[in-house]
Amino acid sequence: MNIYRYQFVAACPANGEQIIYRLEIHSRDKVMVEHIKTACALHKRGYHEDIADDLHQRFGGLQIISANHHGVNIESRRGN
Numbered sequence: 001m002n003i004y005r006y007q008f009v010a011a012c013p014a015n016g017e018q019i020i021y022r023l024e025i026h027s028r029d030k031v032m033v034e035h036i037k038t039a040c041a042l043h044k045r046g047y048h049e050d051i052a053d054d055l056h057q058r059f060g061g062l063q064i065i066s067a068n069h070h071g072v073n074i075e076s077r078r079g080n
Helices: 033-039 048-059
Strands: 002-010 018-025 062-069 071-077
Touching: 002 033, 018 033, 018 048, 033 048, 048 062, 048 071
Parallel strands: none
Antiparallel strands: 002 018, 018 062, 062 071
């Protein structure tokens, strides 16, 4: 099992506030670091759950993405 952890920033579409996201991918396959960075950089702004759906569609595996949105902690889990 390979575990990849990455932190990135995207703007909240509701008010433009910068949100710091923490992504964790658990995969039996090799995931290229450059692909993780590029996929996350494509999300300049977006809703947490939509970002989680897109990243899971791209990389599969078990994924956990978490962030604090205006005082509310959100954690989305995708995969098995």
